[in-house]
Amino acid sequence: MTGWLRVLGLPLLLLPAAPPPAHGCPARCECTAVTRAVACPRRRLTAVPDGIPAETRLLELSRNRIRCLNPGDLAALPQLEELDLSDNVIAHVEPGAFDNLPRLRELRLRRNQLKLIPPGVFTRLANLTLLDLSENKLVILLDYTFQDLRSLRRLEVGDNDLVFISRRAFAGLLALEELTLERCNLTALSGESLGHLRGLGALRLRHLAIAALEDQNFRKLPGLLHLEIDNWPLLEEVAAGSLQGLNLTSLSVTHTNITAVPAAALSHQAHLTCLNLSFNPISTVPRGSFRDLVRLRELHLAGALLAVVEPQAFLGLRQIRLLNLSNNQLSTLEECTFHSVNTLETLRVDGNPLACDCRLLWIVQRRKTLNFDGRLPACATPAEVRGDALRDLPDSALFEYFVNAGGNDSYFATLSVRAEPAANRTPGEGHNETQAAARFPLDLTTILVSTAMGCITFLGVVLFCFLLLFVWSRGRGQHKNNFSVEYSFRKVDGPAAAAGQGGARKFNMKMI
Structure with a gap:
């Protein structure tokens, strides 16, 4: 028996030893081995927990009670790529806290108690692409705060108590593409501080108490394509040289107190494709206000208190597709206002006390389609228009329009204009013939109702015939x-x- 036991135990001795068990997961956290993620949200943690696996790539510590980050708290996580510390009570981040995170790409410190970021905090984060510092209590951005973040593409510092940005605060941000500054106490923009952002593509400036744009604010931003200025109640004018040096494709100046279209400032923006001047107290659009915007495709003037749009106000807009004039005080619009906008496809005029002017239905020529996207007063059909209303139309054209009549019924109609043959014309006489046809779209409801009405009519005729036959047959035997x-x-x-x-x-x- 002993010999057999020795023979049976020999294979067991030859088997390799089992590997040691992997590192466990912290008691209050949830670990996912496939994605190498550790999630510890809402666990009332006051510090970074111990026992996090060294191979962790994503660590979520949001909505806890962490107060401070010290050197060594994250030193055991060299593979970390995303770190979320939002919604804590972090008031201090010591220099060196992120020194051992060379692969970190995203760092979120949103909604904490940070008042100051000392130099050296972001040292060795050469691969960081996203940094969110919004909704803290930052008062000042010191020089060289971000100098080591050479790969940073997106920076969020809005909703802070910022009163000053040092001239070299953004030094080193060579790859930054997006910057958002909003809801802070800045009263001026430093052109020198923004001048370090050579690669900046989008700048959003919202809810600021800045009264003026200076000529040097954006001069050193040649790569800026999108500029958004929103909710500046103290801004009353956009100076002529404030946008000089920029090659914007999108510009938004909304919810300010500018009272006129900044034509002089816009004259340098030949590459602009989208312009938004909505919700400003602009009452008049003068002639040729946008004559230099030859590439503009969208123009928004909604809620701008417009009362007058002068003839040829949109002269020069060769590629315009969308024109938004909704929620203004326009009572009339003349057809000559749109003579130069042959490419217009959508016109929004809802929310205006417009009177009916049927000539507006033919402002788009050369077989273009115009969509009145919004409320337009009910107008007469083209067949009811006579006289000189057709004098400016070409000899041969087809026009299509869609009109929403008072928000109730929608009509689609076509207008065909043909010139009379020269052989039939009387010398000195020329006129156009119009043919209008109302075309009602067929939908399922219309088809069902029509079919039901036809069936009822047919059944009624058949029933009547049977009734006559019945009466006749009953009366035949009585005579x-x-x-x-x-x-x-x-x-x-x-x-x-x-x-x-x-x-x-x-x-x-x-x-x-």
Whole structure:
């Protein structure tokens, strides 16, 4: 028996030893081995927990009670790529806290209690691409705060108590593409501080108490394509040189107090494709206000208190597709206003006290389609338009328009204009013939209603015919079609006649 046990135990001795168990997961966290993620949200943690696996790539510590980050707290996580510390009470981040995170790409410190970021905090984060410092209590951005973040592409520092940005605060941010500054106490923009952002593509400046744009604010930003200025209640004018040096494709100046279209400032933006000047107290659009914006495709002037749009106000807009004039105070729009915008496809005029002017229905020529996207007063059909309303139309054209009549019914109609042959024209006489046809779109409801009405009519006729046949058949058996006739010969005076006749005789006849 002992020999057999030795033989059976020999293979067991030859088996390799089992590997040691991998590192466990912290008690209050959830670990995912596939994605190498550790999630510890809302666990009332006051510090970074111990026992996090060294191979972790994503660590979420949001909505806890962490107060401070010290050197060594994250030193055991060299593979970390994403770190979320949002919604804590972090008031201090010591220099060196992120020194051992060379692969970190995203760092979120949103909604904490940070008042100051000392130099050296972001040292050795050469691969960081996203940094979110919004909704803290930062008062100042010191020089060289971000100098080691050479790969940073997106920086969020909005919703802070910023009153000052040092001239070299953004030094070193060579790859930054997006910057958002909003809801802070800045009263001026430093052109020198923004000048370090050579690669900046999008700049969003929202809810700021800045009263003016200086000529040097954006001069050193040649790569800036999108500029958004929103909710600057103290801004009353966009200076002529404030946008000089920029090659913007999108510009938004909304919810400010500018009272006129900044035509002088826009004259340098020949590459602009989208312009938004909505919700500003602009009352008039003068002639040629956008003449230099030859590439503009979208123009928004919604809620701008517009009362007058002068003829040829949109002169020069060769590629315009969308024009938004909704929620203004426009009572009339002349057709000559749109003579130069042959490429216009969508016109929004809802929310205006517009009076009916049927000539607006033909402002787009050369077989273009115009969509009145919004409310337009109900107008007469083209067949009811006479006189000189057609004098400016070309000799041969087809126009299509869509009108929403008072928000109730929608009509689609076509207008065909043909010139009379020269052989039939009287010298000195020329006129156009118009043909209008209202085309109502067929939908399922219309088809069902039409079919039901047709069936009811047909069944009613059939029922009526059967009723007539029934009445006729019932009455046929009650009428007699025969009659009888009794005929008596007239008496002849005299005895001969009486003897020859043998007396009076009667004949009875019956006709069937």
